[in-house]
Amino acid sequence: MTLQSLERARTIERPTREAQLQRAPSVQHFWDQNTRLFEAAWAEWETDTDRASVLDESLFDAKLRTAVAQAWADPTKEGAVKNQWKEVFPGVYETQFFDPEKLIVLRDYMAAAADAEIPVRPPYGISLNRGGAMLDPRSQGYLAAPNFQTFYRNLMDAYMRPISRLLFPDVMGYDTQTFGFSIQWQADADTSLRAHTDASSVTLNLNLNLPGEEFSGSGVRFFDHATRKIEELTFAPGTALIHHGSVPHESMPITAGERSNFVLWLYGNHGQVPAPGSPHPVIDPKERWSIPNVPSDGFAPF
Numbered sequence: 001m002t003l004q005s006l007e008r009a010r011t012i013e014r015p016t017r018e019a020q021l022q023r024a025p026s027v028q029h030f031w032d033q034n035t036r037l038f039e040a041a042w043a044e045w046e047t048d049t050d051r052a053s054v055l056d057e058s059l060f061d062a063k064l065r066t067a068v069a070q071a072w073a074d075p076t077k078e079g080a081v082k083n084q085w086k087e088v089f090p091g092v093y094e095t096q097f098f099d100p101e102k103l104i105v106l107r108d109y110m111a112a113a114a115d116a117e118i119p120v121r122p123p124y125g126i127s128l129n130r131g132g133a134m135l136d137p138r139s140q141g142y143l144a145a146p147n148f149q150t151f152y153r154n155l156m157d158a159y160m161r162p163i164s165r166l167l168f169p170d171v172m173g174y175d176t177q178t179f180g181f182s183i184q185w186q187a188d189a190d191t192s193l194r195a196h197t198d199a200s201s202v203t204l205n206l207n208l209n210l211p212g213e214e215f216s217g218s219g220v221r222f223f224d225h226a227t228r229k230i231e232e233l234t235f236a237p238g239t240a241l242i243h244h245g246s247v248p249h250e251s252m253p254i255t256a257g258e259r260s261n262f263v264l265w266l267y268g269n270h271g272q273v274p275a276p277g278s279p280h281p282v283i284d285p286k287e288r289w290s291i292p293n294v295p296s297d298g299f300a301p302f
């Protein structure tokens with residue numbers, strides 16, 4: 001009798017962290033060989049654990065959700081979505097994105113997924129992060145649970161892309177491809193990330209901390225080329241920051257507690273991003289509130 005996928009995925013021999021960090025060919029091979037097995041395992045895990053429909057739009061802040069739904073129904077109403085974002089640093093906008101009281105549902109789901117013992121690939125590209133996972137299907141070892149994928153796709157297509165186009169009109173056309181990962185900063189594990197830019201057109205950084213789940217340090221410091229201004233921004237539970245990938249930023253050391261975030265990217269086919277300072281095209285709201293009919297190009301920046 002053949003073992004079920006979940007059982008096989010759980011018992012398969014995994015590459016070491018060292019081999020993963022070195023991007024050893026054997027590691028590429030491991031993920032490539034087992035993509036179908038792990039996808040089947042995630043599907044099995046979700047049915048077994050009755051997690052088929054816990055993640056839905058009720059996780060989003062009610063005001064944002066209502067405004068987004070109205071903009072989809074009538075794109076000329078998109079101003080209400082824009083008004084919910086505040087520019088907190090040149091080119092960096094903030095809003096309450098998730099309902100802090102509902103976040104427990106997503107955190108429980110992510111914790112259960114981490115306990116599923118199905119191999120997932122951590123984001124070792126820029127953040128070398130132990131607690132994190134790749135979220136987009138283009139990434140090897142991604143979190144392939146079907147319910148999570150439906151939630152993620154909706155977050156990217158219904159929320160992130162039109163919001164990005166609204167706040168940063170120059171990204172239009174450089175936003176067909178999605179990418180994402182989760183990160184966890186912990187005082188005694190991965191604590192910080194040196195200054196960098198993201199290879200994205202736009203980055204949406206969503207905080208998943210629960211009310212009362214406090215941490216010290218761990219602000220994100222932003223650098224503005226034009227004014228030479230530097231400022232450290234901090235996350236409250238369920239808040240989001242959105243910015244061009246080209247805005248330099250740095251994760252400051254966490255000194256106590258934990259911080260969990262989703263980091264989501266949009267970019268164009270084959271990683272194209274808008275040229276800095278490129279003119280802002282005038283876009284019909286109807287165009288903004290649409291989903292490009294472009295397949296994934298499979299390219300993953302890391």
Ligand SMILES: O=C(O)CCC(=O)C(=O)O
Binds near residue numbers: 183198205249263
């Ligand atoms: O610490 C953060 O939330 C930012 C992380 C970040 O910039 C990245 O992963 O590219």
Ligand SMILES: [Fe+2]
Binds near residue numbers: 249
């Ligand atoms: Fe970044």
